[in-house]
Amino acid sequence: VVLVLHGYIYPLRDPRSLVLRPDETPYRFQVRLGGAAIYLAKKNIQKQGALVDYEKECYDRLHKKISHVWDLVLMQAREQLRAAKQRRKGDRLVIACQEQTYWLVNRPPPGAPSVLEQGPERGSCTASHVHMTKTADFYKREIEYCRRALGRTRVKSSVCLEAYLSFCDQHGPHDPLVSGCLPSNPWISDDDAYWVMNAPTVAAPTKLRVERWGFSFRELLEDPMGRAHFMDFLGKEFSGENLSFWEACEELRYGAQAQVPTLVDAVYQQFLAPGAARWVNIDSRTMERTLDGLRQPHRYVLDDAQLHIYMLMKKDSYPRFLKSDMYRGLLAEAGVLLEMKRRMFPFTRRPRRSSPSPALLPTPVEPTAASGPAGGDGVA
């Protein structure tokens, strides 16, 4: 243990005590065989054969066990030692300590019984418990898979990487672990103000939050507040039934199996039936297909119609929303709030406020399947 502590005192920020628990020492030599062998081989080379008694014993045992790949082990060991010489001293020390500690903690203690504390046995590809009978069905699926794979258009990876660049760029300022967050990260400052300011339903949303609604239609809908404002906007354009229909479809898709017939019927009556109170405008082909499918209702029966309406909102209403006075007003308002400085008394330790568990709050009246829970954030 002293050896280990010694090795760990220097370059780490948080010196810590390593406690060896001999009764729980795992005895797993599957992939580790190679690693352990390499470690000992390196030591053997470095110390020119002067391994500690116990280590020598293990070395010999391993040699016997994996003698068929021993050349590889020696090669790897020499390679690692060579590469290590080129590393900076600091890195070398870290790596050496890492290896040493792993070895010290995970080697089988001399004489101790093997304790299998690794959990359930993981089957490999040859495991018999995975039933892979090559039935006609199996091959049908294979053919379908290959056909689809052939027909798929693949995008050049350079284009995909550009997409990551712009996504990371756009979302970077919103990523607390990359750019920090204002007024402070609750975990660091012990102040939950950030959560209070960003509660699902808060009077004044932050600028960053309102900005995010402009990143994609999905992000707007995912934020209950964004969705609510969008609903308001649609109301003004007399197309609120589109969003309501979409929400009802979500409820069906993610709802209880027993509710399926009832929900399908309710949606039909409210949105699809001729003369329905909140009739949605779907193209005739989709409507025909949907009405057909309604004869045998299942949870995905409204998928086509839902997608049609989603695309309609995304391509038409959403861009107009972003250009609207309503949205621009929200952005401007939120910008003003950002300017207001918060006075922080740096030496006052805020008590970590508890917040009511979502499980304590009454369930919301209108169940919207895709939205978050009702609150759960501390109120000042």
Added chain:
Amino acid sequence: MGLPPSAEPRSVLCQPKAQNLVFSEGTDYGLVLPVHQVAERVEALGQFVMKTRRTLKGHGNKVLCMDWCKDKRRIVSSSQDGKVIVWDSFTTNKEHAVTMPCTWVMACAYAPSGCAIACGGLDNKCSVYPLTFDKNENMAAKKKSVAMHTNYLSACSFTNSDMQILTASGDGTCALWDVESGQLLQSFHGHGADVLCLDLAPSETGNTFVSGGCDKKAMVWDMRSGQCVQAFETHESDINSVRYYPSGDAFASGSDDATCRLYDLRADREVAIYSKESIIFGASSVDFSLSGRLLFAGYNDYTINVWDVLKGSRVSILFGHENRVSTLRVSPDGTAFCSGSWDHTLRVWA
């Protein structure tokens, strides 16, 4: 299986009709990983300082899994001795605790409403416990058995509501269940060995998920039809963890082969490997920061490596755990991430 290995040139445009296949090659070849093409243009990240901000002690044995509540501060964790604990990790208070009738509870999940949790392991089942604050009620009394597999449960996740659960199992399958009735809604066959992990896609149409298994494959599934729509096989050992990139266009995987990899769904190939010569122990769990710029990965050598997703380089290495890191998740608003370890503790880092 007839799938070309991803090392070959992959920018291919095919006519849908099988008769006349027209191939045109793109400029990216598998030998030079494409992520480096963009790496130079990206600004380097600043000084990286992350520390343990909370340590949650209370489990009496190895922590195997954890999940965040949507309220951004509560978490549920499960351990080898069968204990499942719900914490307010901000205050470090334990709010609920339940003892499962089995050991090795390898999977746990928080319901979207925050009113229930799901868990399972060696009992081959996934059970849902409604969370109650009633002192007179025994949480175990209201337990609902939902999923039934023929081998251990390795992962579970609620879909967009409290009423559906997706599970992965050592029996090589994944399955979608109706919570209320316990009915099997869809099953997913295709893995050749134990399935160890899964993640739901953050997509507009919300129809797919990815799973990883001991057959070294990562498979993307259509939840509606039960079909596998894409598969990736470049890892050299068990895939312990899969997680979607926030845009939903890609996913990362962590494996026993000591590497993490990024697979792009539109390019249909691996686009990055996150590895170092000095990292020789398996990655047990991975997750992205909110913007997808950082990839946090917990390893069996007790450390957590922080990777710059775009540059492909390691930004930081975090020490603290005293045994292997078994689970890792970023909080819903990205302000922190939580790691669970065989050292019986959970740590929240920021």
